[in-house]
Amino acid sequence: MLGLGLCISRASASALNLNCSLVLLPMCRSLLTFVRGTHKVSSRKMRRLLNKSKTFHVACGVAICIFSVLHVSAHLVNVVNFSASYSDEFPALNLARYRGEDPKLILLTTIPGVTGLLLVLILFLMFISSLHCIRASYYEIFWYTHNLFIVFYAILMMHIVGGALKYQTNMEAHPPGCLRSNQSSTGHQLQEQEPAEDGGPRCGEEPHFQHHYPQTWLWVSAPLCLYCAERVYRYIRSIDPVTIVAVVQHPCNVMELRMLKRNFKARPGQYILLNCPGVSSFENHPFTLTTCPFENKQTFGIHLRVVGDWTDRFTQLLLPPPKLGLEILPMVQQRRYPKIFVDGPFGSASEDVFNYDVSLCVAGGIGVTPFACVLRALLDGWTGVKLRRLYFVWVCRELQSFYWFADLLCALHQKLWRENRPDYFNLMLYVSQGDKLQNLSEEKYQVLTPRLQIGRPRWKLLLSDIGRANTGKRVGVFCCGPKGISRTLHRLCNSNPHTGTTFEFNKETFS
Structure with missing residues (x-):
């Protein structure tokens, strides 16, 4: 009746079950952080595999889309x-109600058909909003659709209840191809597989069909x-109140x-998820700890760059625009910061710097934040x-970007020179x-001037110099940028x- 379509649908369903179970594991951030922090259990190779959790999550998501198609x-x-x-x-074996029924009517009037269409729609929205061009420009769309x-x-649990495919x-008692015959007048069935006149087996009873046992759950x-x-x-951990001590504009x-x-x-190297109900009650944005x-x-502290709608609205709540006119406020009145919640901390690749x-820590622009916490720990x-x-x-x-952590760099340099x-x-x-x-304009930053260069690093030459200076050693390369x-x-x-x-590459990724 179905031919090759039966095999493909069943095989792809098994692959979907596997990937739908695995795709959730990389999102267990607290569990991964616990495993990463248990040095007796997780070796450095194991922690490097944990750094690929996001890549594994994306791979499972792509596999779900492919097998869904x-x-x-x-x-x-x-x-x-x-x-x-x-x-x-065998009318009980049919999904259609009669021969020649419109296939669209079958899809729209059966549980597998309706739930399947809904699953495809949700999966399409999640896949499209996960593309980098949309995720980078419209993070809110990505966040809300991904939570679908x-x-x-x-719906997936409802989808398996329909039972479109059945088995005997x-x-x-009723081998395929047996010869069917009427029951005796006494109501007793014929003996199982009783030889027929033409030599073929007789059916012992009518065939019975049953839905496949749901395995997705x-x-x-x-x-x-x-x-x-x-x-x-x-x-439960994130509902503890958070007090904003200070806000500094860089x-x-x-x-x-x-x-x-x-x-x-x-x-050092871990990150948190920040939620501000004044901006959005459901959005949680990751920020690396800089203190x-x-x-x-x-x-503890973070540095955030105002590059999107969420950070722009959050900054306006932190630093409201000055009011026009002369307004004298009481000296005891303090600035009222917005209410925020912090979830975390969670582990990342930068934890292995020590x-x-x-x-070798390589930072591009605001990607310096995970390494700033490492430098502060050394200080x-x-x-x-x-x-x-x-x-x-x-x-x-821009040269002005170095002012974000110029004090930290100078203080660490002077400390190591004194030691x-x-x-x-x-x-x-x-x-x-x-x-x-x-x-750098200020005199206290003059120690950084000899280390300033124009252009981009020559990475191959840089790694060669580091390799010659550390022959026979294992160098950890950490990049965020x-x-x-x-x-x-x-x-x-x-x-x-x-x-x-040996150079071991570690990429800083979190979402």
């Missing part, structure tokens, strides 16, 4: 065959329950936000780190746009430009 195409052919090859001999996965899984349950239930349990845990539309939260602990709590200093003897005197030499490369379009460790921290600053080299820089570094690390030195 196969599954839908096969079932469209099956619906046509159900109508055209209607079986008068809750509706997607609910009494194969022994067996695949999806465990990851779905795990994800729901984590979301409940994260919600050049190039960058804001620094310093906060305080009870029992908040974090490691972690340390001993008696319990405040787990190498030699590390605060974090102990128990394996790191013996740190190379730090920061590429910016007679000048080779511990190797700083290289690049201004990609500019006709001539300009110096434009895709062009990360692709070049990834290719050079895999090609091993200097014999005897």
